[in-house]
Amino acid sequence: MDAVTSVPEPVNEAVRGYAPGTPERESLRRRVAELEGERHELTMTVDGRRRMAGGDRIDVVQPHDHRHVLGVTAQATAEDVADAVRAARRAAPGWRELPFDERAAVLLKAADLLAGPWRDTLNAATILGQSKSVQQAEIDSACELIDFLRFNVHFGRRLLAEQPASSAGVWNRFDHRPLDGFVVAITPFNFTAIAGNLPLAPALMGNTVVWKPSPTQQLAAHHTMRLLEAAGLPPGVVNLVTGDGRAVSEVALADPHFAGLHFTGSAATFKALWRTMADHLDDYRSYPRVVGETGGKDFVVAHPSADPDALVTALVRGAFEYQGQKCSAASRAYVARSVWSVVRDRLVDVTNSLSYGDVTNFDHFGGAVIDARAFAKHKAALDAAHRADTIEVLAGGTCDDEVGYFVRPTVLLGTDPRHEVFTTEYFGPILSVHVYEDADFADVLDLVDTSTPYALTGAVFADDRAAVAQAGRALRFAAGNFYVNDKPTGAVVGQQPFGGSRGSGTNDKAGSIFNLQRWISPRSIKETFVPATDHGYPHQG
Ligand SMILES: NC(=O)c1ccc[n+]([C@@H]2O[C@H](COP(=O)([O-])OP(=O)(O)OC[C@H]3O[C@@H](n4cnc5c(N)ncnc54)[C@H](O)[C@@H]3O)[C@@H](O)[C@H]2O)c1
Ligand SMILES: N[C@@H](CCC=O)C(=O)O
Numbered sequence: 001m002d003a004v005t006s007v008p009e010p011v012n013e014a015v016r017g018y019a020p021g022t023p024e025r026e027s028l029r030r031r032v033a034e035l036e037g038e039r040h041e042l043t044m045t046v047d048g049r050r051r052m053a054g055g056d057r058i059d060v061v062q063p064h065d066h067r068h069v070l071g072v073t074a075q076a077t078a079e080d081v082a083d084a085v086r087a088a089r090r091a092a093p094g095w096r097e098l099p100f101d102e103r104a105a106v107l108l109k110a111a112d113l114l115a116g117p118w119r120d121t122l123n124a125a126t127i128l129g130q131s132k133s134v135q136q137a138e139i140d141s142a143c144e145l146i147d148f149l150r151f152n153v154h155f156g157r158r159l160l161a162e163q164p165a166s167s168a169g170v171w172n173r174f175d176h177r178p179l180d181g182f183v184v185a186i187t188p189f190n191f192t193a194i195a196g197n198l199p200l201a202p203a204l205m206g207n208t209v210v211w212k213p214s215p216t217q218q219l220a221a222h223h224t225m226r227l228l229e230a231a232g233l234p235p236g237v238v239n240l241v242t243g244d245g246r247a248v249s250e251v252a253l254a255d256p257h258f259a260g261l262h263f264t265g266s267a268a269t270f271k272a273l274w275r276t277m278a279d280h281l282d283d284y285r286s287y288p289r290v291v292g293e294t295g296g297k298d299f300v301v302a303h304p305s306a307d308p309d310a311l312v313t314a315l316v317r318g319a320f321e322y323q324g325q326k327c328s329a330a331s332r333a334y335v336a337r338s339v340w341s342v343v344r345d346r347l348v349d350v351t352n353s354l355s356y357g358d359v360t361n362f363d364h365f366g367g368a369v370i371d372a373r374a375f376a377k378h379k380a381a382l383d384a385a386h387r388a389d390t391i392e393v394l395a396g397g398t399c400d401d402e403v404g405y406f407v408r409p410t411v412l413l414g415t416d417p418r419h420e421v422f423t424t425e426y427f428g429p430i431l432s433v434h435v436y437e438d439a440d441f442a443d444v445l446d447l448v449d450t451s452t453p454y455a456l457t458g459a460v461f462a463d464d465r466a467a468v469a470q471a472g473r474a475l476r477f478a479a480g481n482f483y484v485n486d487k488p489t490g491a492v493v494g495q496q497p498f499g500g501s502r503g504s505g506t507n508d509k510a511g512s513i514f515n516l517q518r519w520i521s522p523r524s525i526k527e528t529f530v531p532a533t534d535h536g537y538p539h540q541g
């Protein structure tokens with residue numbers, strides 16, 4: 001079809017509440033019980049065909065009940081990854097030659113399926129496999145993924161409308177080609193939406209993809225793949241490979257046709273992947289596009305004029321929702337002494353009241369941390385905090401992995417703001433608080449800006465406009481997502497485009513036109529209607 005179409009105007013998916021007694025709660029509860037009772041074969045999907053990877057088997061468990069195995073997956077071997085690369089390359093010509101509207105329709109259909117009959121499945125898989133509360137699953141695996149799908153179609157269409165100027169007798173055009181090769185998407189455990197978006201944003205723009213999700217997100221990734229099939233994604237466009245990713249580094253990142261990496265995860269992994277790519281630079285046909293969103297040590301600064309109630313709520317939600325396992329989680333707070341004297345007891349009481357448990361019981365605020373490795377890291381951090389002279393454990397500080405990987409929400413009060421509890425990303429429910437003298441606001445802003453390698457999210461709480469402006473200036477490069485009187489988590493697609501710089505990533509803003517732009521390689525076409533027939537110029541007389 002040659003018509004210039006318009007795409008549906010996207011609107012953010014409404015978040016459902018799942019309050020007691022509602023039909024939506026009952027429906028979700030039933031689906032959780034069904035998935036919990038099954039033992040899933042969590043296969044690869046290569047060229048539309050499902051098969052178990054050839055390497056060692058990996059049990060996928062419920063983090064809040066780690067003896068409960070949800071399914072089994074396996075390490076992809078080098079041959080498995082090579083197959084996925086071949087499938088992506090085979091599918092590329094057909095997929096990129098499909099008009100944008102046809103590709104977009106697959107994503108829009110996936111969004112509608114997810115908003116409707118697939119919602120419970122993706123939410124249930126995320127609750128069970130990643131230990132998210134209902135609220136945290138709903139804002140992620142339902143709403144954010146739906147938003148990514150719908151908004152990206154809208155942004156993709158806007159990108160295609162971007163065309164050069166033409167002078168008299170000439171027509172200039174952009175051919176918005178996909179990249180000249182395949183894209184690798186490597187995704188983190190903590191967001192089902194990010195795991196879905198990373199392969200699909202390049203795919204929308206005509207690329208084919210090898211997708212390597214995290215083994216601890218494999219249940220939801222498995223159902224995401226089934227959703228895409230139900231939406232009509234052709235075989236080979238997105239090829240899911242399982243396991244820890246080492247074979248992907250060795251094979252896909254070494255392939256001459258590798259054209260782009262879409263990564264979200266820790267800074268350490270991203271740097272390792274970048275080094276691998278650098279080692280293979282001479283092998284590639286094109287310079288690969290590298291988009292990587294990584295970790296954070298996200299801050300909250302409370303000015304003496306901060307509203308104490310709003311501050312406590314933001315700290316609790318920002319630090320302890322999803323057990324602090326958001327790249328955006330508040331993990332360091334700097335509070336003016338006059339405000340601290342008001343909020344301290346309330347913060348401790350609310351923190352102590354939070355219930356973490358088996359998230360299949362919808363009454364809990366949170367669940368467990370993702371796995372034994374995360375648990376061990378948090379336990380070591382808590383043990384060290386208990387021993388440190390400059391730290392007082394005000395709330396939490398305990399953990400227990402008997403049934404699930406549970407770490408109590410913890411508030412640490414630290415007098416040394418350069419201690420590692422203020423600089424290291426633990427990625428768990430640990431909030432470090434430093435109290436500063438009211439007169440030292442400017443100094444504390446400088447400390448916030450300079451004391452960590454990261455620059456992902458941050459918030460200032462102040463009712464004094466001059467203080468808000470001062471913080472905005474001083475922290476301009478300290479966060480890619482900056483909040484005024486709000487928690488530093490919970491960015492919404494289309495409203496707060498997300499990403500950070502410095503050690504936090506390439507800041508390509510997932511779910512925005514800036515991100516989609518990375519997945520095209522425009523060709524400029526100049527057509528001259530009446531070409532010159534004389535090589536001379538007027539100055540020659
Ligand atoms: N900035 C953001 O938008 C954002 C969003 C979510 C999570 N994160 C960050 O992600 C991290 C948590 O996620 P995680 O624990 O899954 O991160 P991770 O770095 O451990 O793993 C990320 C992905 O990389 C894979 N991987 C690891 N080593 C690999 C290798 N050598 N070769 C190929 N693949 C490899 C993993 O299997 C996983 O799929 C935190 O640091 C968090 O801040 C950032
Ligand atoms: N976009 C999410 C964070 C994603 C990282 O884990 C937020 O804004 O809270």
